[in-house]
Amino acid sequence: MFGVFHAVSQTATECAQQLHRYRPKVPFHIWVAPRPPFGYKETNATKIKEGLLQTNEVNAFLLRIDRETGKRGVEKDYALDAYCQILAQRHQSINNLREELRSLLESMGNTIVPMDSDDDIDAKKRLADAASVLNTEHNCAVNKANDISASEYRARKSKDYLKPEEVYECEKFRIRDSYGMEVTEELVEKDEGGRLVRAYASFEAILSEPGGTIIDPHTNREYPAPPKIVADKDYSERDKLPLCMDWGNYSARWLARFNLGLHDILKRLVKGEEITADDPQLVRMTEIAIQCAAHIKAILGFTVPADCQPIWLLATLVEQLGLKLANRKEGPRGEQVTIYSLAKEELHFALDVIAHREQKRARQLAISSSQFAVKTIANCELEIANCLVSTPLLLV
Numbered sequence: 447m448f449g450v451f452h453a454v455s456q457t458a459t460e461c462a463q464q465l466h467r468y469r470p471k472v473p474f475h476i477w478v479a480p481r482p483p484f485g486y487k488e489t490n491a492t493k494i495k496e497g498l499l500q501t502n503e504v505n506a507f508l509l510r511i512d513r514e515t516g517k518r519g520v521e522k523d524y525a526l527d528a529y530c531q532i533l534a535q536r537h538q539s540i541n542n543l544r545e546e547l548r549s550l551l552e553s554m555g556n557t558i559v560p561m562d563s564d565d566d567i568d569a570k571k572r573l574a575d576a577a578s579v580l581n582t583e584h585n586c587a588v589n590k591a592n593d594i595s596a597s598e599y600r601a602r603k604s605k606d607y608l609k610p611e612e613v614y615e616c617e618k619f620r621i622r623d624s625y626g627m628e629v630t631e632e633l634v635e636k637d638e639g640g641r642l643v644r645a646y647a648s649f650e651a652i653l654s655e656p657g658g659t660i661i662d663p664h665t666n667r668e669y670p671a672p673p674k675i676v677a678d679k680d681y682s683e684r685d686k687l688p689l690c691m692d693w694g695n696y697s698a699r700w701l702a703r704f705n706l707g708l709h710d711i712l713k714r715l716v717k718g719e720e721i722t723a724d725d726p727q728l729v730r731m732t733e734i735a736i737q738c739a740a741h742i743k744a745i746l747g748f749t750v751p752a753d754c755q756p757i758w759l760l761a762t763l764v765e766q767l768g769l770k771l772a773n774r775k776e777g778p779r780g781e782q783v784t785i786y787s788l789a790k791e792e793l794h795f796a797l798d799v800i801a802h803r804e805q806k807r808a809r810q811l812a813i814s815s816s817q818f819a820v821k822t823i824a825n826c827e828l829e830i831a832n833c834l835v836s837t838p839l840l841l842v
Contacts, residue, residue, distance in 0.1 A: 447472050450573065451547070453479040457539035458546035462554070474556070477573060478544040485749065487537035491530040497744050498530070501695050508660065508672050508697040509680055585631040591618040599623075626802030643799065645768030650800045651676045651696070652703045652767070653712060670704055672697040675807075695745075702745045705738075707731040708763055716793065720785045721760075728756045735759055757786060764788065768796055 447468050451461050465474055488494055539546045548558055561569075591614035594602075599619045602608055608616065622629050624643040636642055656670035657677065671677075679696045687693060703709070711727050721728060732754055735742055739750040748762055761771050770789040775782040 447474050449474060449476045450576075451476070451478045451543060453482045453540050453543040454484065455540070456543075457536050458543060458550045459539070461543070461547050462550050465551075474551070475561075476547070477569075478547055480544055482540060482543075486541045489534050489538045489541065491527075491534040494533055495526060495530040498526070501698050501745060502693060504701070505680060505693070505695040505698045507662070508669070508701060509677055509684075510660065510671075511684075581635065582631075585634040587614045588617045588621070588634045589629060589631045591615045593622075594619050596623070623806075625799055626806070627798075642768050645766060646796050646799050647803075648699070648703075649712075649767035649769065649796055650803060651700050652709055653716065653800075656704070670701070672700045676700045698745055702742060703763065706734055706742075706763070711760070712764075712767075715788045716797075718787070720787045722783060722785055723756050725756070728760060732756045732759050760786070769793060 447465055449461065449465050456464075461478075465476070488497070552558060587610075591611065594615045596619070599616055602612060602616055617634075618629050620640070621633060621637055624640075625633065625637075627633070651673060654673035654675060657673050658671045659668045660671045661668055672680075676696050679694065683693050707727055707730060711721070711725075711731065715721065735750045736752065736754055739752075742748065742750050746763075746766070748766075750759070757771070764771060770792050771786050772789040773784050773786045776785055777783050
């Protein structure tokens with residue numbers, strides 16, 4: 447039995463459960479990341495709760511929802527407290543996954559035999575090769591999967607268990623529906639399990655113009671309202687998910703990027719403009735990011751260093767949107783200036799996907815409008831029929 451655990455989302459208990467799915471007693475060959483690859487997670491339940499409530503309150507304000515309702519949601523205090531306690535314990539286990547899993551396996555009667563150290567280059571290469579083979583097999587399986595309809599996809603999403611071939615078929619449908627193009631192994635790899643299309647959704651959102659302004663009644667300060675495509679996602683989640691800790695709070699993330707000035711900078715870059723590290727808008731964005739580092743960490747999920755460099759910040763923000771920066775040098779030797787722009791290949795691909803998303807929304811709106819019209823006509827016909835039945839005939 448082989449187990450490779452990256453300390454991203456699974457606790458030691460979950461890792462042990464996976465290892466013991468195979469009942470016969472066989473040797474375990476285990477590799478565990480020495481630390482979380484995306485930074486250590488918050489382990490204080492009180493701070494986790496404060497962060498959730500503050501983000502939900504900001505999001506509720508942007509959606510013009512009552513502050514208290516948006517802050518607290520519809521859950522009871524005990525439910526939120528329990529959730530935060532569980533999340534804090536999970537983070538504690540993930541932050542120390544190697545030690546936690548080792549201790550758990552030893553308590554279950556296993557004997558631990560260390561095989562390789564962290565600086566073993568050969569072991570790292572073997573793991574990288576194995577990961578590459580697994581990714582290739584997955585991409586190939588999705589590419590060769592049968593095509594299914596939208597109704598079949600929705601039916602399968604409600605099932606608790608799917609066969610491996612059904613999983614691949616669902617993944618193929620999702621990718622084709624998300625990108626509006628033929629599914630290839632290269633596209634499956636680029637998609638990264640849906641990460642890229644989610645990044646493009648954020649890219650589309652920050653490119654969109656604000657949906658008006660919102661005035662804070664307590665301070666009379668004006669704030670930009672999120673675009674409709676962002677607000678609709680938040681409303682949809684709040685209608686479907688009763689507990690506030692499950693909400694995505696997309697409007698809060700949009701506002702964080704907008705207040706940094708990313709909207710204006712991206713509009714210039716998308717048009718083909720180039721930018722340097724001393725661009726006034728970029729310098730201003732860096733200053734704001736340093737001042738609001740705590741909020742950026744809580745909402746956008748990355749740490750802004752005290753000596754943050756403008757180009758590093760811009761590269762980090764556009765990477766979250768599925769884009770990359772390209773650069774070239776200009777000027778005589780010794781006086782060269784590095785000029786940055788958006789990498790054309792990634793930009794054109796992203797714009798194609800955004801165009802497909804817009805067309806899909808337009809089709810869905812047209813279908814909804816036609817269905818509403820049909821229902822309205824049917825209701826009118828029913829009312830007329832009822833009137834004819836209930837009205838006595840007048841004999842002349």
